[in-house]
Amino acid sequence: MTSDHRKSAASEDRRELRSLRTGFLLSHDQSPNAVAVEVAGESLSYADLYQRAAAIAVTLEQQDARGANANPDERPALTAVFGQRSTAVVTGILGILFRGDGYVPLNPTFPTDRTRSMLERSGCRAIVVDENAEKQIVEVVTGIETPLLIIFPERTDVSELKAALPNHQVLGTHDLESAKEWTPADVDPNGIAYLLFTSGSTGIPKGVMVAHRNVNAFLDAMAERYAVTPNDRLSQTFELTFDLSVFDLFLAWECGARVCIPTQAQKMLPAKYIQDSGITIWFSVPSTAVMMSKLRMLKPGAYPSLRWSLFCGEALPSEIVERFVEAAPNSTAENLYGPTELTIACTLYRWDTKRSPGECELGLVPIGDPYPGMEVLVVDEDLQPVAEGETGELLMTGLQLTPGYWRDAERTDAAYTVPPGEDRLFYRTGDRVRRCQGKSPMVYLGRLDNQIKIQGYRVELGEVESAMRDIAAAEVAIAVGWPVTAAGADSIVVFISNADADLGEIQKLGKTRLPSYMAPRQVRHVDSFPLNSNGKVDRKALLALLSGY
């Protein structure tokens, strides 16, 4: 059997057992020396990344076998990865998937208590940590009694970390197992590929389980639509705790392309990063494009290398996409829409310079049509379909419908429902849309609840209010997005009625409890909350108060 035949046979095997890692493995087999990832001036080939990830996978397997985890049978098939924008987290994610686990991304910019809560609720017994998260890891695991396996894949000397983490097993680069004889074990396509915590209205983040089959359906649709080739370079602007990061990493690897991860400093200047890195597929939240516009980065013809300009995560203002297309004249722009529960994105709309301005509503680009394998219902309050052209809540089902929330049957049942006259589960997005009519595409019109987007991040105002009530010892705290933008809001303002509260101190404490995008930019006092006709706090009146300041 020739080498090519062996590769082909291996590829066939991998197709049968397809999971999120499969695309990477196939690309590795085909072009091991191609660059898979570029970050902070370092490039790793598919072979480099495979070797490093395999060493993590073998180590995770061996440590299970040796009993490092007290009850391997009870261990959820999940391992956490703690870090950002590093080769260590990228190899960590792949190593976890190679081992057959799903990954749970944790973010070092989040407050420590929030990260500890996510880690504990996930039930993970092992965690891969990069140098950006080293400072936090000791504090994060303090108080966690279950021994954890903590791997620092790019740290050669872990003696200090071992001393600081005496209750846990700490491994560095030299402690990783050899992967010479290793081959990946089977993975259940229905198993969890990643578990991603999102903002929860009750004050507790929800863990969205995304199965391998969900994300592979998404990647299939994307790979075909964008015809990604090994020559493409995909930008990776998102944090790992934002599910849009899955698009960049795994679509690139599915197609043998390169994913380019800007450092925090490079993220400040996306224009320069696109040009210097030769990005061909740009994917960001609209807020990044708004920022580029405000900072005069969208000059006509500035980005000739781009062939796709893709936006997702929040409403896309039409004036922004018009400017972006002028700056990237060789690219096609598309607006992608979708909540985490429907696997990254599930509808899309292609911008057409002549036709699209007439199809926009409220200055926003339509969200368009569902992906292959996805179906749409637009319903009224009784979950009955509305007529074409009418508005209602968007419900969706199909290949990308995720299994629900991790260990939270109550919230799963509330969000995943079987509408009257249907026999399948649909996810209730909470988004108000105008149903398409004839050739008119579906249009996003806003939320039905108090969820907002801050620069693309999903924020349940109820979660912010819960934290701020606690901090301020207030009976009522009301959060609003402010200033309001076409895409959502730039930040959050919280109102409380405690006359004697130290507002500055409360705002500072908010930063210790909530991620920076959720922490209120201002805390203001009101003598009494304005009420609407239903006796509820009138948020619009609070926004009007801010307009008057």
Next chain:
Amino acid sequence: MDEKSIRDELRMWILDRAGAEADRLSGDDQPILDEGLLSSLDIVEFILFIESVREEEVDIEAIEPEVFDCIDTLIEAFFADAPSASEPQG
């Protein structure tokens, strides 16, 4: 405005935005991105603030990401012509 005043202004803006106490920024060579004091969420307002202090636009295309490392690099990139505190100002 002299260089010392500009350094004070930058320090106050960063600490205020981060909701942090003064001791979080002990020196002007302390990393502000790596320490989480500033993020890409703040970039527009930060650049506009720098422009208001400079009283002229920043040439975005000419700056390198490294200028955001710390206050020293910001001063070097955006306020290289500012007089030191001891120099007479005309």
